Amino acid sequence: MAVLELDDVRLAYEDRGDGDPVVLVCGCGQPAISWDLGIAQGLLEAGFRVVTFDNRGVAPSSSPPAPYTIDQMVGDTLGLLDHLGIERTRLVGYSMGGWIAETICARHPERVEAAAFVGSCNESTSWEKAIGTVELAIARSGVELPRLFYATETLRYLPNSELQDDASMDAWLGMIGDLEVWPNPGREGQYAACLEWTLDQERTQAWPSLPQPVLVLAFEHDVDSPPARAREAAARIPNARFVEIAEASHLAPMTHARPVAAELVKFFRS
Template sequence: MENVELASGITLGVSRVGAGPAVLLNGGLGMPALVWELCGLTTSLVDAGFSVISYNARGLSPSSAPPAPYSIADMAGDAEALLDHLGITEAIVIGYSMGCYVTQSMLRTRPDLIKATVLFAGLQPSPIGALVGEMEIGLIEQIGEIPQAVLVFEQLMTTLHTTLLQDPATVAGWRDLLSASDGGWASPDGFKGQLTASYAWISAGEPLPEHLAHIDIPTLVLAFEHDLFFPPTSSRETAALIPHSAFAQIDGAGHGGLFTGPGDSIERIVAFCIENRA
């Protein structure tokens, strides 16, 4: 990973591997670029002949963490500026969780940069997502932070699906893993900044039907079967508002399925990118 300073003065930690048409990966809230490698997507895309760009969004070390709050438009601007910096005039853009918000914002401001898109586990937020965001922001405002135990519990309940949550060994392992992590934030402003950006998007009622109707590029929408934040039923209904879109449900996983059980999502994404390479 190298540090890239954008024209705005924001620095992003960026990884670029492979050769061929560009694919940009927009990660979720607090999601380091390394996750794309761990789940196998980066390698699969490189093997299929793509140049893959991933990055740690503002707020995540080693990227800049300007003072909070951030907006989704701010984060989309970073992604757009990164493509400009790299001299990329067109890319397939894949968004995961909050990265779907960033991708949709890019489609509104710089549609020229995106030839096709995958919106993965992040198209239609649920009331659960709004409640969690409201709770977290409320705790920060009241006591200045979110206690580690609260974060671990929330991440366990939303990352794992019901079957895994009923297995004591799995819960213990993930509890220990999450408890040992500092989140990788560059500063407290990084966490608060990304959190406020996500919550503002949800609070605004996004995605709005009129915005979805204007997405005029090939779009693949994926949703995990047991995702509490982005349930497949509502994601399917919302995907129907996007012209030229296709929807698929990935069975047997919750919101953290990218880590716990991606099913055939990697194969679906690679096939979609190959189909839209030309």
């Protein structure tokens, strides 16, 4: 893994493949290595050059003092593109990464060939506003969190049917139940960026002016970006295509990585 030193942050990244570039932008708290559960490989096998990186606040990238903003992470992403000599790229943004991708599409359209907004493109829901408020308050409180906090924060995004399946839960907890809680200042920093975006009532005004081909990729059981809301958003983007993956939740880039990769490849090849 390579490292790029920017003004106030150190970004860890990987650059693989030799084809047309695709830059994958992580969601809130997402480690870039999770793209290797199938999405990065699917794009590499399709002949694309794939760039992944950890956003500020997630190791092994550095965690500057909180709070962060989406605009700061847009700057980080553009700084990485400049460093790699990528003048124009295909973008994939998942969850918070979709908000970063949206902003780049709107403010720097010359840098984006096409973009996929994955589990991210919708008018903010009441749930998003509530959980974002709570997450940031907990991060700022300094309270010591139990070891299982990270696992439960993550697994609540699974479909209810899977949460009620003890065998499935035992398997998940066996994998991530002992992981350390995401530390500050990265946790507080990214949660602050997410809540600011969620509460911004003007951000959706950019949708009708996005010039790029856009894939709005939604998941049947996604509580953060419900498919109905994502479909409504896609209808407001001139060159958008809406796709919903059945039986998947907000964690689809991890649990349904190959179907997600297949949709990305189909879209970027078109």
